[in-house]
Amino acid sequence: MSNSEQAKIWKCDVCGYEYRGSEPPEMCPQCGAERVHFKSSASPVQRVVIVGAGIAGVSAAEAIRDDKSNATVTLLSDEVHLPYSRMNLTRYLAGEVNLDKLDLHPQSWYQENQIELYLKSPVTTVDPKQKIVRLADGREFAYDTLLLTNGAHPFVPPIAGAQTPGVQTLRTLEDADAILAAMAQPINVVCIGGGLLGLEVAGAISRRGAKVTVVESLAWLLPRQLDEAASHILQAKIEAMGIQVIVGARTQAFVGDGRVRAVQLEDGRELPADLVVISAGVTPNLDLARQAGLTVNRGIIVDEHMRTSDPQIYAAGDNAEFHGRLYGLWIPSKKEGAIAGYNAVNHEKIFNEDPPSARLKVLGIDLLSVGQITLQEGDKVLAQQTNGNYASFVFHEGKLVGAILLGDTSLAVLVQNAVDAHQDFSQALAQGITTAEFMQLLRN
Ligand SMILES: Cc1cc2nc3c(=O)[nH]c(=O)nc-3n(C[C@H](O)[C@H](O)[C@H](O)COP(=O)(O)OP(=O)(O)OC[C@H]3O[C@@H](n4cnc5c(N)ncnc54)[C@H](O)[C@@H]3O)c2cc1C
Known part of the structure; x- marks a missing residue:
């Protein structure tokens, strides 16, 4: 399957429903009229392809439809689930949010808005000369405008034993389910990283009955969000919940035969661990951008329109770098995605930087x-x-x-x-x- 043939608008002459695609549908989804009732408009339609269906990609698709643009929108995701709220995964882990509340939109929303969503569809190549993206299984999608919203992946520090089973990160729904599966019985969990994500994971797991220790290598918790005085108050509140906090301690190794058994710190301490969750920041996914020849620094360089060094390619979200800044946050990703979407269909919207803002979920603080x-x-x-x-x-x-x-x-x-x-x-x-x-x- 591909969209490489030029897409057109097909109008149902019974009810006026407009369908975008290279061929008319078998049946009108609105009135049930047969294929013969669809007549094509002459002018070709702009094809927008979006790679990555996180909040940035979905917000871009929303913006394109909000614009009432005729463009076809193809949304390619390498995940198996409908696009979901990554931000709410810690709430899901804590039991505050059920699986069915994680979806950004129900399946029907994509159909109603004529957004062609392809799950389990990892893009492996971007060919900016031919304006085609290729998937691992050989499918190709042609674009007039491409949006790279393929996010980031967890950074795992080079610590001995980091690949040991039982040592993991939290980025996807599968990661959250793997953590929940390990929670079936009371266990010792060590959370590496005392940033926002690490603390939320610790809080969620602790509520599930695990004995949790947080290890932060810097001198205090939330070093990017709090000064030392605030951090001491926060630490006291977290310890009062029964979570052990160790700051200023570097991890030397994860040890265990076949499965993690303990975390060794550089100061010689050994912490028992049946599960380790590493939350040490994220690394933007830049392979596609690099391979497409886009200008890349720590992220894909974008201007205030979210345009990359190729005027037909936009980037937004956790992989985009604007004015030297990678936000790694939900609201900026959503905002950048929308700006990219509007501009992809000929708007002139500008991204205004907001000061980074953080709140803590799950812990009740x-x-x-x-x-x-x-x-x-x-x-x-x-x-x-x-x-x-x-x-x-x-x-x-x-x-x-x-x-x-x-x-x-x-x-x-x-x-x-x-x-x-x-x-x-x-x-x-x-x-x-x-x-x-x-x-x-x-x-x-
Ligand atoms: C557990 C958790 C809690 C968080 N809580 C908060 C919070 O409270 N507040 C806050 O501001 N931020 C929070 N964040 C960060 C926030 O979720 C991210 O900044 C945001 O999700 C980034 O959105 P994105 O669309 O840019 O990237 P992503 O959400 O990473 O989406 C990118 C998508 O692209 C897919 N993809 C990657 N490569 C390909 C490919 N080659 N082909 C097809 N698809 C591909 C990925 O699988 C993914 O589905 C949290 C993050 C996590 C993990």
């Missing part, structure tokens, strides 16, 4: 970390700690550029908006405003 949290020269910070809650605000030249709210996040929306807008508080700062007064000022 309210947290917002947004924008810049480390101080640069001349920056001013307001911070306070009350009743196990923590708030800190970073100002650059009087403008709010970053904030942490831990425990009490009732100001989250106001803080997020003020950081996004780089709101100017120079006057209040000059008057020596306290943290409590500043929070009151935001509320008013």
Whole structure:
């Protein structure tokens, strides 16, 4: 199967239904009229092929249909499931979300919107000269415009024994199911990495009855989202849940015969482990882009239209690098995907950078970390700690550029908006405003 013949619009002369494809359908899906009732329009239709059906790819398809464009949309996924919410996999692991709630859209949505979704269809080659993508099984899809939204895969540090059965990562639904299968009996689990994903995995697994230890090599948890003071409060909250936390410790090896038995730390400690989950960041999937000759750095370089160095190819999501930044986050991936989709069908939409923003799910600990949290020269910070809650605000030249709210996040929306807008508080700062007064000022 392929779309290499030029696609056309076929209109049903009984009900007006429009079908896009190289041939008319056997039967009108709307009124049931036979194939002979379909008449083709003369002009060829733009063919958009999207590689990767995560949130970026699906958002691109949504944007193309939102635009009411006539383009044919082919969405190619190497996964076996309907496109699902990767972000909610930790909630699924924790038992907060059922399998049937993970889908981004029901199957019928793709049909109703005439998005040709092909599952189990890994793309192996992009030929930008012939404008064709090839699949592992030999199928070919021709495109006028190509979107590379094929995401990222987990980074696994080069630690001895990392390939031992029982040592795994969490990126796909299959990964989550493998972790759940291992949870059938009470076990010791070591989570390598104390970032957002590592902590959510730890929380989810702990709720399933496992004895969990988190190992973070840097000096404190969530080093990219929290300052040290906030991190100590967070650590205390997590330890109060029965999760052991070890910071500033590097992993030396995963040991076990046939299956992992323990994690050895460089300081000589050995932690019993029936399962190890590594959450050490992601590596963008760049093979297709490299092989297509696109300009690539840490990610595929895109401009504010999400256009790559080939004007007929766009990229978005975890594999795209914009202004030196790879977000690795849900909201930016969704936004970038939509921008790529609109621009693929001749819009002029521009991606506006937002300060990165993070929240913690699953653990039941309210947290917002947004924008810049480390101080640069001349920056001013307001911070306070009350009743196990923590708030800190970073100002650059009087403008709010970053904030942490831990425990009490009732100001989250106001803080997020003020950081996004780089709101100017120079006057209040000059008057020596306290943290409590500043929070009151935001509320008013
Ligand atoms: C468990 C988990 C929890 C997370 N929680 C949060 C959170 O709370 N907040 C947040 O902001 N972010 C979170 N993230 C990160 C967020 O999910 C990602 O940033 C986002 O999913 C990236 O979307 P994407 O579409 O760019 O890539 P992906 O979701 O990786 O989708 C890419 C798709 O392309 C497919 N693909 C790859 N190569 C090919 C090929 N050659 N042919 C065909 N298909 C291919 C992949 O299998 C995949 O289905 C979480 C991530 C994980 C794993």
